[in-house]
Amino acid sequence: MSVSITKDCIACFACKEVCPQKAISSGQSAFSVIAHRCNECSDNPNGPQCAHICPVETAIVDNKGQALNPLGSLTGLPQDLNVIALSN
């Protein structure tokens, strides 16, 4: 049972600051989750802390690969604008 971090991560360290299990490993530009430490914050009624503070949509996924912050859920941007931003 562990969340994981995708390539959308911007290496901002926010998850590492709040992870109660010290399960976040930080590299130069890519972060990852140390799977055996992560318990998906199952003891916390608020749920995974990394997902609560992560500023980037789709950067944190559960063990089925589902984004805990799906596209559009954080920025509130309409999807077509998001696409323009990416191709800009």
Place this chain on the structure above:
Amino acid sequence: MTLQHLRQSQTKQPVSAEAQAALVAKHPCFSKEGHRYARMHLPVAPACNIQCNYCNRKFDCSNETRPGVVSKLLSPAMAARRFEKVKQHVPETQVVGIAGPGDPLANPKATLASLKAISKIDEDVHLCVSTNGLALVDQLDALLAAGVKHLTITINCIDADIGQKIYPWVYFNQQRLRGRKAAQTLIDRQLLGLEAAIKAGMLVKVNTVLIPGINDFHIDSLAKELGRFGAFIHNIMPLISDPAHGTYFGLMGQREPSKRELDLARQSAGQSMAQMTHCQQCRADAVGKLGQDIDLAAIEQDNAVADSTLRVAVATSSNQLIDQHFGHATQFLSYLVSAESIEQQRSIDWQQYCSGSDQCADDKQQDLNQLSQFNTVLCSRIGHTPLQELSDLGVEVNTKYALREIKEALLEIQQSLINQVKPAKRTVCNAGECS
């Protein structure tokens, strides 16, 4: 009217007038006259606990100059080294601030460690922190203990209906809050922090981003409230909303205020709060005098030759081989390696990091700060937790010399030091990524 208000706010300041004048005079971000002095921002605080609609953390490019953006993150140890170098080149550097690229108080460990490291090097330097205020009440005592006397809080409104158009979410008490509740929480915490910081004797500047149609009509009441609290100066800054930056406001076509709108807002807020008008909206890694930023790459390259010495710590039990696990070491041999020489320094007595069993507890909390003076630690093996912590402190750990002779390893390090004196290339950003 203005004077009367200013006097009123000054009587609320627990700091004496002279002490305040001294605090202001050398700080370029608190007084125009401070221009003769230089400031540097240390980019040590990447994490943020809120999202603002005028900020996009994804982009980083050296051609972009705006707050929240930074080229390279520094560890506290690297920040201290950068300060020493900059101080050599620009002795008038009187102010060291931490402004991001996230929120300094969402990164309390890195922020406080950096502040302490800087005041160790130069106790006269003015330390300053710029925050969104969410965690200010929690961190105020620690900031005061570290010697921070200048504080900037960004407060864009005191009305949650306005706030929810500016802040899509706020991370507070282990939850991501949204909407009105998020804005109200942030505003409450900002005002609590503002009051507590002023009471504690800090000089507090308030930054406000002027956003046409969103908070422009509200600036007056905001400034009145800030005056009542006794904030020292108010800095109204124009929104930057170039769509190329990919911010919510930028992509949604929110326009920037005109020069005239900015002047009017400052004029009317000036009725209740002293206004700052010379803000340059610096990046979180700016160095030098306002408006004359220094090319850091040049300084760091220039110094690469001059101070090419490495401090190396070695974990050994035989005093011959690099044969000690980091967690089992009770002392570290210390060496100063330069192109010309390898000198042994006084060794460091060390409290064993791991209690002895093969399975190290994951929640080890020993302070590794004592090792931050080293560039490199050589050992036979090391656990993941101390490895991460050391890398966060800017200390490289090297296990590739495991079970080899210390002398041999130091000679190889010296050789790579000699080869390395080529200057680092500056990376050029992709044209597509920034305007």
